[in-house]
Amino acid sequence: MRRKARRGGGKQIEIQIDTLGARGDGVADYEGRPVYVPMTMPGDKLRVKLVGERSGGFKADILELQELGANHVEPPCEHFGPCGGCNVQHVASDFYRKWKRDAVVQALTRKGFSGGEVADLVQIDAGTRRRAVFAAAARGKKIDLGFHERESHKVVNVVDCKLLTSELNQLVEPLRELLKVLLGPEQAKADVTVIGSSAGPDILIVTDAKLVLEGREAITAFADKHSVARFAWSRPKQEPEPVAIRDNPYQKFGDVQVLPPEGAFLQPSQEGQDALTDLVLGYLPEELETVADLFSGCGTFTFPLSKRAQVHAVEGDERAITALTSASRRNDTLHRITSDCRDLVKDPVTADELQGGDCVVLDPPRTGAKEQCSELAQSDIKTIIYVSCNPNTFARDARILVEGGYTLKEVTPVDQFIWSGHLEVVGCFELDDFMDDENDEQDL
Ligand SMILES: C[S@@+](CC[C@H](N)C(=O)[O-])C[C@H]1O[C@@H](n2cnc3c(N)ncnc32)[C@H](O)[C@@H]1O
DSSP states (O other): OOOOOOOTTEEEEEEEEEEOTTTOOOOETTTTEEEEEOOTTTEEEEEEEEEEEEEEEEEEEEEEEEEEETTBBBOOOOTTTTBTTSSSOSSSSHHHHHHHHHHHHEEEEHTTTSTTOOOOOOEOOOOBBBBBEEEEETTTTEEEEEBBBSSSSOOOEEESOTTBBBHHHHHHHHHHHHHHHGGGGTTTEEEEEOOOOOOSSSEEEEEEOOOHHHHHHHHHEEEEEEEOEEEEEEEESSSSEEESSSSSOOOEETTTEEOOOOOOOOOOOOHHHHHHHHHHTTTTTTOSSEEEEEEETTTTTTTHTTTSSEEEESOOOOOHHHHHHHHHSSSSSSSSSEEEOOOTTTOOOOHHHHHOOOOEEOOTTTTTHHHHHHHTTOOSSSEEEEEOOOOHHHHHHHHHHHTTTTEEEEEEEEEOOOTSSSSSSEEEEEEHHHHHHHHHHHHH
């Protein structure tokens, strides 16, 4: 059977890159259509092969880099290129920072904002990632352990990942050896979540492979040798089974130690967590008695917030809210914490339920919080602090809030995902009537 020809047809062309696209690929114009070329920069001149279609234009592979643009620099990592973990290591730092901040300005201006609301970028350094989800796959007698290749399920073996803390980097090779015992016999695949904690690494393997006695013994020996706090195992979408527990891998949120469930969501770096927490606390109104912390996870913001006000935490993941609740019972917090496990898409907290509250902090997943923001838009909450890992859904939801009578006072971009197209933002909204009242008071 003849293979169907790919659009783009393998045609070879010479182009010059004009802009850096949202995902970190260079973008050139070819006959009025965009051509996306990974690892390139504005000003680069190159010969490429068109290898497929993308976003109304073409994807292309580099055949020859003829001239480098002014801001094209040597990437710091040997894996850059094939590894899908990073796409923008080849960019001079000033250009990079502007590109990241501009992503927020553009997302907001597309939704009718001026863009003047965007503060300076807060940069989180490389080498700080304390949570990573590696892909693993047995290949004959070998194990591939690392991140997926761009647009592929193939695993790029990581040796020294510049994103990770040294604690996580040092575990990669020993884990690869261990996975030979765990995945090798069935030639299986796995997702391996590794989280650093003060008590040692917290590891979860999710796989279809069976855990036999030899595997259990190997995990226990590994945990002892590498001072692993907790090592758990699970089948996809099932409750993890802790195989070795040497210590409790607590995480600290404010002054409070929380024991997250295995593989829990956690801000990817301590530095990022601190920066986001400082921003959230900094945007709180002075007069404050109650806060609702929506999409609270295990309480990253709940516990620091509880120093200022009573907090009601709402989260859809039962295991996360259980961790939050038991930490709040174990610890004396300055103000009371209440909690609720609730699906905030199907069943958002209503404007009526929010009535009389002072502030809402929300931190939804990448898809945003359209349903919750529609309720917030009808509420009398004075201050809304929105933490988002997607400037586009943030801008969409910001428009809903503004149409409900809020003003976006400021939004700060936080680059927690250095060298990728991902970006975190923290925005502060105030209710217009409330602002008018305050201004009236100042006029008196
Ligand atoms: C970006 S995380 C933020 C967690 C927490 N604020 C933090 O900083 O660690 C998003 C959280 O939303 C929760 N979530 C996702 N979908 C949800 C839904 N439909 N209803 C309620 N919570 C949801 C996830 O379980 C996760 O804990």
